[in-house]
Amino acid sequence: MNGAQSLLQTLVNCDVEVCFGNPGTSEMHFVAALDSVPQMRSVLCLFEGVVTGAADGYGRVAGKPAATLLHLGPGLANGLANLHNARRASTPLVNIVGDHATYHLQYDAPLTSDIVGFARPVSAWIHESKSADAVAADAARAVQAARSAPGCVSTLILPADTAWNEAQRAEQKLPDLLPTPVSSAAVDAAARLLSNGRKTALLLRGAALYGAGLEAAGRVQAKTGARLLCDTFAPHAELGAGRVPVERIPYFAEQIVDFLKEIEQIFVGAKPPVSFFAYPGKPSWCVPEGSHLSYLAHAHQDGAQALAALAEHAGRSSRSPVRIPLQLPELPGGPLTALGVAQVIAMTPDNAIFADESATASFALLSTMARARPHTHLPLTGGSIGQGLPLAVGAALAAPGRKVICPHGDGGAAYTMQALWTMAREKLDVTTVIYANRSYAILNIELRACRRDRQRSGRNVDARSAQPGNELDENRRRSRRRVQPCDDM
Amino acid sequence: MNGAQSLLQTLVNCDVEVCFGNPGTSEMHFVAALDSVPQMRSVLCLFEGVVTGAADGYGRVAGKPAATLLHLGPGLANGLANLHNARRASTPLVNIVGDHATYHLQYDAPLTSDIVGFARPVSAWIHESKSADAVAADAARAVQAARSAPGCVSTLILPADTAWNEAQRAEQKLPDLLPTPVSSAAVDAAARLLSNGRKTALLLRGAALYGAGLEAAGRVQAKTGARLLCDTFAPHAELGAGRVPVERIPYFAEQIVDFLKEIEQIFVGAKPPVSFFAYPGKPSWCVPEGSHLSYLAHAHQDGAQALAALAEHAGRSSRSPVRIPLQLPELPGGPLTALGVAQVIAMTPDNAIFADESATASFALLSTMARARPHTHLPLTGGSIGQGLPLAVGAALAAPGRKVICPHGDGGAAYTMQALWTMAREKLDVTTVIYANRSYAILNIELRACRRDRQRSGRNVDARSAQPGNELDENRRRSRRRVQPCDDM
Numbered sequence: 001m002n003g004a005q006s007l008l009q010t011l012v013n014c015d016v017e018v019c020f021g022n023p024g025t026s027e028m029h030f031v032a033a034l035d036s037v038p039q040m041r042s043v044l045c046l047f048e049g050v051v052t053g054a055a056d057g058y059g060r061v062a063g064k065p066a067a068t069l070l071h072l073g074p075g076l077a078n079g080l081a082n083l084h085n086a087r088r089a090s091t092p093l094v095n096i097v098g099d100h101a102t103y104h105l106q107y108d109a110p111l112t113s114d115i116v117g118f119a120r121p122v123s124a125w126i127h128e129s130k131s132a133d134a135v136a137a138d139a140a141r142a143v144q145a146a147r148s149a150p151g152c153v154s155t156l157i158l159p160a161d162t163a164w165n166e167a168q169r170a171e172q173k174l175p176d177l178l179p180t181p182v183s184s185a186a187v188d189a190a191a192r193l194l195s196n197g198r199k200t201a202l203l204l205r206g207a208a209l210y211g212a213g214l215e216a217a218g219r220v221q222a223k224t225g226a227r228l229l230c231d232t233f234a235p236h237a238e239l240g241a242g243r244v245p246v247e248r249i250p251y252f253a254e255q256i257v258d259f260l261k262e263i264e265q266i267f268v269g270a271k272p273p274v275s276f277f278a279y280p281g282k283p284s285w286c287v288p289e290g291s292h293l294s295y296l297a298h299a300h301q302d303g304a305q306a307l308a309a310l311a312e313h314a315g316r317s318s319r320s321p322v323r324i325p326l327q328l329p330e331l332p333g334g335p336l337t338a339l340g341v342a343q344v345i346a347m348t349p350d351n352a353i354f355a356d357e358s359a360t361a362s363f364a365l366l367s368t369m370a371r372a373r374p375h376t377h378l379p380l381t382g383g384s385i386g387q388g389l390p391l392a393v394g395a396a397l398a399a400p401g402r403k404v405i406c407p408h409g410d411g412g413a414a415y416t417m418q419a420l421w422t423m424a425r426e427k428l429d430v431t432t433v434i435y436a437n438r439s440y441a442i443l444n445i446e447l448r449a450c451r452r453d454r455q456r457s458g459r460n461v462d463a464r465s466a467q468p469g470n471e472l473d474e475n476r477r478r479s480r481r482r483v484q485p486c487d488d489m
Numbered sequence: 490m491n492g493a494q495s496l497l498q499t500l501v502n503c504d505v506e507v508c509f510g511n512p513g514t515s516e517m518h519f520v521a522a523l524d525s526v527p528q529m530r531s532v533l534c535l536f537e538g539v540v541t542g543a544a545d546g547y548g549r550v551a552g553k554p555a556a557t558l559l560h561l562g563p564g565l566a567n568g569l570a571n572l573h574n575a576r577r578a579s580t581p582l583v584n585i586v587g588d589h590a591t592y593h594l595q596y597d598a599p600l601t602s603d604i605v606g607f608a609r610p611v612s613a614w615i616h617e618s619k620s621a622d623a624v625a626a627d628a629a630r631a632v633q634a635a636r637s638a639p640g641c642v643s644t645l646i647l648p649a650d651t652a653w654n655e656a657q658r659a660e661q662k663l664p665d666l667l668p669t670p671v672s673s674a675a676v677d678a679a680a681r682l683l684s685n686g687r688k689t690a691l692l693l694r695g696a697a698l699y700g701a702g703l704e705a706a707g708r709v710q711a712k713t714g715a716r717l718l719c720d721t722f723a724p725h726a727e728l729g730a731g732r733v734p735v736e737r738i739p740y741f742a743e744q745i746v747d748f749l750k751e752i753e754q755i756f757v758g759a760k761p762p763v764s765f766f767a768y769p770g771k772p773s774w775c776v777p778e779g780s781h782l783s784y785l786a787h788a789h790q791d792g793a794q795a796l797a798a799l800a801e802h803a804g805r806s807s808r809s810p811v812r813i814p815l816q817l818p819e820l821p822g823g824p825l826t827a828l829g830v831a832q833v834i835a836m837t838p839d840n841a842i843f844a845d846e847s848a849t850a851s852f853a854l855l856s857t858m859a860r861a862r863p864h865t866h867l868p869l870t871g872g873s874i875g876q877g878l879p880l881a882v883g884a885a886l887a888a889p890g891r892k893v894i895c896p897h898g899d900g901g902a903a904y905t906m907q908a909l910w911t912m913a914r915e916k917l918d919v920t921t922v923i924y925a926n927r928s929y930a931i932l933n934i935e936l937r938a939c940r941r942d943r944q945r946s947g948r949n950v951d952a953r954s955a956q957p958g959n960e961l962d963e964n965r966r967r968s969r970r971r972v973q974p975c976d977d978m
Contacts, residue, residue, distance in 0.1 A: 023932070024932065025765075025766045025931070025932065025935045026766055026767075028932065028935045028936050028939040029939055031932075031936060031939075032939050032940060046900070046903045046904075047875075047903065047904050049567070073573065073610065074569070074570040074573045074574075074871070074872070074873030075570075075873075077566065077569035077570045077573065077873075078538070078567070078569075078570050078873075078875075078904070080563070080566035080567075080569065080607065081563040081564075081566045081567050084562065084563045084566065084602055085563075088599050100766065100767055101767035101773075103767065103773065104763075104764075104766070104767035104773045107760075107763040107773050107774060108760065108763075109763050109764065109765055109766070109773075110577050110722060110765060110870065110871050110872040111765070111766075111871065111872040111873070113573055113610050113611075114609070114610035117606065117609050117610040118569065118607070118610055120603070121562065121602050121603035121606040121607055122602075160766070160767055161767070161769075164769050164939075233599060271596075271597065274593075274597075274598050275593075275598065276514075276598055276599060276600070277514045277589065277593070277598070277600075277649070278515075278589055278590035278592065278593035278649055278650070280650075280653050284590075284592065284593045284596050284598075285596060381599065382563070382599050382600065383563070383599040383600040384563030384566075384567075384600065386536075386567075411535070414535045414907055414910075415535075415536050415567070415907075418903050418904075421903075442514065443512070443513065443514065443517065443520075446514045446517045447517050447520060447521065450517040450518055450520075450653075451521060454521065
């Protein structure tokens with residue numbers, strides 16, 4: 001057995017069954033080792049952004065990590081944007097990066113780079129194996145780290161000679177580091193606050209947005225009247241008919257302020273609501289002034305358990321949790337609009353998974369989908385576009401029996417369209433819908449707002465060029481072409 | 490004037506005329522500021538790998554930096570692989586990355602990340618502007634850093650409020666930090682070594698591979714008989730008829746060893762020759778044992794000046810420099826092969842620029858092009874695939890009157906095909922040739938070698954599965970599909 005074989009066998013022993021890869025020469029011995037570990041499903045992607053986005057989608061749906069296989073620092077670099085998204089989604093993910101042989105690094109060959117430096121901003125755990133014999137134990141530890149609550153990206157760097165040199169054996173799975181239970185004192189304190197008559201919201205995260213966690217949240221809501229909220233881009237939510245309804249925090253700062261304005265106390269699962277971007281003269285921090293903020297459960301704690309305990313604590317109530325009713329839209333006629341597309345998508349059968357990067361079309365899509373059949377929603381949590389298509393690849397591999405829908409803006413789709421190849425090659429049941437408005441539509445909205453603000457503040461350069469024939473006109477026309485007019489999508 | 494306008498005016502004052510961008514919301518004020526600085530040509534790219542690769546191509550051909558405009562950490566992350574290539578090519582490049590407003594960072598909104606961390610492995614200079622008033626001076630310094638010999642990536646991080654807040658003024662260009670001349674004592678010492686009768690090679694880098702530097706190298710060669718060599722992926726070389734011939738170091742370790750075996754002393758411009766990757770049982774360090782290694786000029790020194798001084802020092806000689814003769818191939822007939830494609834490409838008119846990512850097809854291409862009309866050659870210096878198409882974009886913008894040819898493997902082309910959109914939009918004179926062998930052909934070669942090595946060493950897992958019906962067979966077939974059989978390309 002060589003180091004590469006010990007790696008793959010250890011990953012399989014640790015319940016890692018899928019490896020998304022875009023290997024190169026320094027990873028050839030890992031590729032060759034796949035011959036001897038048939039339990040590992042290897043999925044080739046034609047760009048590393050697809051590799052890491054697919055591993056994120058797999059981890060969100062399967063609740064356990066897939067592995068990646070990336071080619072040195074530059075291969076990792078191409079996958080970083082979707083690792084950023086995975087980090088923001090707290091997805092369990094074992095990120096494996098090949099490197100030059102340990103003795104080759106000193107020569108600074110062209111592909112040599114600071115892999116740890118690239119990996120640090122996205123990784124909660126990083127380690128570089130020092131020898132073939134160490135690879136198995138390192139891999140077991142990488143899986144354990146990735147599975148630690150609430151889930152994270154762990155990066156294991158494997159020099160080429162740790163693959164081809166002989167190794168003693170594979171390792172078994174290490175125990176999971178389970179989420180900490182929330183103490184009964186903390187639950188008592190929360191229950192007291194929930195009965196103080198203030199207008200209260202629970203900002204749900206992680207496992208509180210699906211399954212038993214969501215059900216428990218519904219019981220707390222029924223008993224206390226608290227509003228249930230989730231982040232604009234909550235990484236994994238169960239939506240649609242029969243589910244407990246959760247209000248999604250809107251995108252723009254002024255909308256968030258309006259949305260939260262009557263709230264007097266908020267329980268958070270992780271971070272309080274803030275605006276996605278800063279804008280001149282608008283708030284970043286969107287919690288109403290004077291309102292009370294508490295943690296119910298920290299990110300490493302068991303939020304679903306805390307909600308269940310809280311529901312129990314609040315005693316019996318005759319009210320049962322609210323449920324979303326099924327309300328399918330009419331099939332649309334007339335011209336193709338974002339709303340019309342949403343009305344068609346809303347006909348999707350039960351239990352579908354939406355890998356959603358619908359961008360500006362999401363306003364119409366989410367409202368139309370709200371009362372559609374039950375489904376799982378996986379949005380672009382970290383805001384780095386080009387994730388939806390890879391996410392769909394990973395989701396489809398994690399849940400072979402379920403329909404995957406991928407509604408996607410064309411701007412983001414142009415980033416990682418290589419995912420379509422893997423969908424075809426692996427015969428995945430993914431329906432991709434590209435909103436082809438030939439524009440970064442969100443930037444048209446933002447640029448208009450930016451120019452309007454400058455006009456208001458009297459610092460507007462456009463005003464100078466309002467007369468016909470002004471020398472800036474041509475340049476402005478060119479600069480406007482940069483972010484083209486959006487249609488109704 | 491706001492910070493964004495002071496930035497753009499300063500860049501123009503510093504002779505930065507082109508900005509390749511893929512901006513987002515946090516960069517909208519920079520986009521709006523383009524209205525007021527018409528001297529800056531803004532080129533939209535639909536993926537950041539295209540942005541940074543195009544800036545590399547521009548810098549290599551123009552000999553001065555273009556700017557990028559990237560969207561926070563994830564936007565930078567998508568551009569890192571081609572910044573790695575630019576770093577390896579010592580390309581002058583001003584890499585501008587937008588960030589959240591200074592006061593917004595504390596809230597850790599979804600797109601927040603460690604931008605400095607991402608940038609460090611590829612940047613020789615990094616700075617984050619602290620206020621709108623500081624932006625102009627920071628930008629002037631960033632350009633100065635990028636232009637410092639031999640050229641580098643300088644990264645300037647600009648929080649959104651440094652764009653929209655008021656600034657006092659733009660700044661003027663700072664003096665260039667010129668390359669250090671090589672001392673006459675060093676030239677004397679080199680001249681003595683060159684006359685000691687040993688078999689000598691000059692490994693040329695940077696400006697020694699084009700223009701006056703290459704001419705001077707030719708004169709040294711004529712007078713001393715030293716061989717002239719360049720790296721396998723020398724970033725910028727002038728090739729073809731009429732030029733001084735330079736021998737290119739081959740790719741594989743065993744080829745390099747054979748290529749250098751008679752050399753007794755080597756003068757290097759930067760690093761001694763090493764193999765691109767390590768392989769079990771093969772050398773990484775390819776300099777013949779016992780041979781003498783000297784620097785003629787370090788990377789920050791003026792290698793072209795040193796060669797000119799050396800040519801002068803060696804005294805008069807009746808021999809003039811060798812020149813490459815023009816020898817155009819016959820137009821090919823029969824089936825389409827890598828050689829046939831090369832024979833057609835070799836008909837390209839005078840003074841073309843080759844943005845070359847022909848990968849395994851380069852063996853046929855480079856030998857056929859050797860005696861073609863004079864041209865400039867820009868290869869994939871850092872080894873991170875997906876650079877050729879963006880490089881062609883930048884080269885075409887830097888040299889509008891010259892034909893740009895982009896011979897490209899399909900594996901790498903799938904990485905940054907978004908460049909085709911910018912070529913069309915900017916009406917660039919680029920002819921792209923994709924070698925569509927539907928394979929990572931180099932990996933087929935490497936995987937075959939890797940399996941052969943394991944067979945030889947008796948550790949071969951394939952041997953176990955050679956009998957029909959072996960349970961590994963199906964998995965092996967699947968794993969083989971991953972890197973498909975290559976044809977003659």
